[in-house]
Amino acid sequence: MPLLVIPYPTFDPVLIHIGPLAIRWYALAYIFGILIGWAYARVLIRSERLWGGKAPFTVVVFDDFVLWVTFGIILGGRIGYVLFYNLPFFAAHPLEIFQLWQGGMSFHGGFTGCVLAVVLFARKRGLSILSLGDLTCAVGPIGLFLGRIANFINGELWGRPADVPWAMVFPTGGPIPRHPSQLYEATLEGLVLFIALAVMIRMGALKRPGLIVGAFATLYAIARSTCEFFREPDAQLGFLWGGATMGQLLSIPLFIAGLAFIAYAMKHPARSP
Structure with missing residues (x-):
């Protein structure tokens, strides 16, 4: 047992009722992940220095794209959860x-x-396609950070049993102290990934179409796989092949x-004015 168990700050998953x-x-x-990411993307589009000239699309065009990507994230995320994590139940x-x-x-998904x-x-x-993908991935960690914080507020997707001083007893996780794995994921998949991509962008990564897409995919995979060692697997799945989790x-x-996107981007010359 840990020397100190931090009490889980119980939240109401509903912020407010309006009728x-x-x-x-x-x-x-x-909602806020999309709005903040939208605002950040508009800032990046307006900076010609980051693209090696004018961006491959305008702010107005990206505004039109936001609705498309919103539907893509929501539909893909839900369909992916149904297929990968709980198909028998939803069937x-x-x-x-x-x-x-x-x-x-x-x-x-x-x-x-x-x-x-x-x-x-x-x-x-x-x-x-690659430049639009780069911009989308550059803002992606904002939504990931907020999403993991929401998981923590909901008291879901908690971690494995732990004896660390910051372990928490979650309302739906039984009496056992557990890793607050949602906060680990918010840090690695959100803050750390955002900072890493922002530094790359400042160093000229947007001038090589596909580089940010590749970096996002590679770094996220590493961050997610690392956090999965502390996160309790979904009860309906448990541990899979070789003791690995679905994530x-x-x-x-x-x-x-x-890695393939990074190799492709580095193989081609950088954009220049």
Whole structure:
């Protein structure tokens, strides 16, 4: 047992009730993640120095893209969770697939939906798929950070049993002190990843289309796989092949794809005015 167990600060997952409408922290995490990321992307687009000239698209065009990527993230995230994490349950209760307010989103599914949104929108508008993907990935850690904080507020996706001084007893995790793995993920997948990509952008990464996409995929896969060692696997899945979790297995192809994008970007000359 740990020498000190930090009491879990119990939160109400619903921020406020407005008549029959319940505004949940989980929904706000997505809303503010998209809005803050949108604002940050507009700043990056306006900086010609970062792109080696004018950005491959305008702020107005990116504004149109936001709706596409929002649907891609939500639909992909939900479909990914249904297929990868709890298919038997949803097959038996199909109407619950649409109850997004109950939680249940997959990053890897959301990332796939985001990729499809980027490809379809870029082809429709005649834009650079890689550059649009770079910008989307540059702002992605903002949403990841807020999403993991929302997981912590909801008291879900808690960690494995722990004897560290900062272990917590979660309301739905039994009486055993556990790792606050949501905060680990918020730090690595959110803050650390955002800072790493921001530094790369300052060093000229946007001048090499595909480099930020590759760095995002590779670094996220490493961060997620690391955090999975502290996170309790989903009860309906448990440990899978070789003792790995679903999150770790899904991160393997993401890591390999990231390396391929980095190699492709570094093989081509950087954009210049």
